[in-house]
Amino acid sequence: MKRDKALIKRWLDKRKQASLYxxxxxxxxxxxxxMVIDGTEVLSFCSNDYLGxxxxxxxxxxxxxxxxxxxxxxxxxxxxxxxxxxHELLEQELAEMTGRESVLLFSTGYMANIGVVSALMGxxxxxxxxxxxHASLIDASLLSGAKLVRYPHNDMMSLEDKxxxxxxxxxxxxxxxxxxxxxxxxxxxxxxKLSQKYQAWLMVDDAHGFGVLGKHGxxxxxxxxxxxxxxxxLMATLGKAVGVSGAFVAGSAEIIDYLKQTARTWIYSTxxxxxxxxxxxxxxxxxxxxxxxxDKLFELIAQFKEGASQRGFNLLPSxxxxxxxxxxxxxxxxxxxxxxxxxxxxxxxxxxxxxxxxTDRLRITxxxxxxxxxxxxxxxxxxxxx
Ligand SMILES: *Cc1c(COP(=O)(O)O)cnc(C)c1O
Numbered sequence: 001m002k003r004d005k006a007l008i009k010r011w012l013d014k015r016k017q018a019s020l021y022x023x024x025x026x027x028x029x030x031x032x033x034x035m036v037i038d039g040t041e042v043l044s045f046c047s048n049d050y051l052g053x054x055x056x057x058x059x060x061x062x063x064x065x066x067x068x069x070x071x072x073x074x075x076x077x078x079x080x081x082x083x084x085x086x087h088e089l090l091e092q093e094l095a096e097m098t099g100r101e102s103v104l105l106f107s108t109g110y111m112a113n114i115g116v117v118s119a120l121m122g123x124x125x126x127x128x129x130x131x132x133x134h135a136s137l138i139d140a141s142l143l144s145g146a147k148l149v150r151y152p153h154n155d156m157m158s159l160e161d162k163x164x165x166x167x168x169x170x171x172x173x174x175x176x177x178x179x180x181x182x183x184x185x186x187x188x189x190x191x192x193k194l195s196q197k198y199q200a201w202l203m204v205d206d207a208h209g210f211g212v213l214g215k216h217g218x219x220x221x222x223x224x225x226x227x228x229x230x231x232x233x234l235m236a237t238l239g240k241a242v243g244v245s246g247a248f249v250a251g252s253a254e255i256i257d258y259l260k261q262t263a264r265t266w267i268y269s270t271x272x273x274x275x276x277x278x279x280x281x282x283x284x285x286x287x288x289x290x291x292x293x294x295d296k297l298f299e300l301i302a303q304f305k306e307g308a309s310q311r312g313f314n315l316l317p318s319x320x321x322x323x324x325x326x327x328x329x330x331x332x333x334x335x336x337x338x339x340x341x342x343x344x345x346x347x348x349x350x351x352x353x354x355x356x357x358x359t360d361r362l363r364i365t366x367x368x369x370x371x372x373x374x375x376x377x378x379x380x381x382x383x384x385x386x
Contacts, residue, residue, distance in 0.1 A: 019330040020351055030055035031243070033370050035346070042346040043374060045364045050212050050321045051293040052369035053243030053283045063244075066278030074271040078105075079260070082271030090277040091248070093284055097218050098236075100228050100250035104259050107272045109207055109237035109247035113140040115263030116233060116249055117174065120201060121146040125170040128159060128200070130186065131356070132179050137205060141174065153179075156190045163198045171200035177220035178208035181355050181363060183318025185209070185220055192230035203233035211241025212294060212321060217287040228252060242287070244280045246272045293368045297321055300366045300375055307379040313386070316361075324350070324361040325382065333360035339385035345378060 106112035209220030
């Protein structure tokens with residue numbers, strides 16, 4: 001059937017009726033708990049800026065100084081002449097922080113995932129993924145042309161069964177470190193064991209763990225004690241806890257060298273602006289030198305979880321800054337989200353296809369910049385609106 005104007009209109013109408021229609025709200029403030037969104041002042045629990053660095057004066061200064069020094073645009077891809085001293089130093093500092101030999105920067109996490117998976121996997125190969133993996137990981141394996149095999153969330157027995165059936169092929173285990181919509185974590189050591197037993201690549205996307213978990217904020221992989229041999233491909237983003245934009249892949253010097261020759265989303269795309277690299281470097285310093293940011297965040301998480309369980313909210317087993325409250329269906333999730341907004345509290349309703357049908361939820365994210373009283377306000381408002 002031709003996807004003509006009438007069909008598109010019908011599709012949009014249906015989407016609206018099913019409470020699945022989406023639209024971007026417009027903010028006129030930086031990322032911080034108190035924001036102005038669509039002209040209204042709100043207390044926000046939606047940002048992935050977990051450590052409050054997106055609007056930090058030192059990060060802004062680094063960005064400003066570097067933009068005066070290097071200008072705004074990077075002008076070309078990394079391989080042509082877009083790779084500056086700032087990119088080079090950021091790669092070295094990320095390698096040091098993650099305990100890996102080498103690092104490659106990408107402009108976004110989505111591009112990093114597509115670039116790496118397509119470089120290593122292709123037709124005839126098999127990629128195994130957790131049911132709850134991020135969309136960019138699913139798309140990465142689809143685009144690579146490899147067969148996609150999904151297993152139930154965190155079910156290592158089922159994964160092993162599926163691995164046995166493909167033991168002879170070129171295989172990869174691809175997983176979120178911290179699951180982006182659930183907040184729970186992957187079992188990195190079990191995955192590392194399976195990947196070694198079945199000689200499969202293991203790639204961990206630590207978008208929500210990097211900066212927040214592990215010693216000095218090096219992430220879930222570091223916290224779980226996994227070495228470079230255990231997790232040969234470690235990916236994380238610079239747009240969440242780091243508070244900037246971009247992403248990186250860390251691994252052995254050889255694998256990173258291979259990616260420089262083969263990862264098309266790196267080769268054929270303009271390098272991120274140097275000022276973003278400089279801002280990321282300033283942010284990494286704060287992440288490592290100010291552990292109080294993580295300590296305070298985890299105090300707020302504990303406060304929220306305790307208050308939520310006292311009130312009988314339907315939480316998922318998450319110990320991270322991502323705290324979903326399950327709603328069951330999209331209409332209910334939207335209704336609660338709208339009621340909260342009327343009280344000046346912003347929490348996004350997350351609906352299919354981002355999460356499986358019937359697991360619609362309010363996705364609450366906490367930040368170091370929230371105060372204890374903000375959590376009380378959130379808990380009391382949820383109680384009134386659920
Ligand atoms: C946000 C996210 C990405 C995408 O990163 P961007 O830099 O925003 O493109 C990839 N993986 C996971 C798990 C994420 O949460």
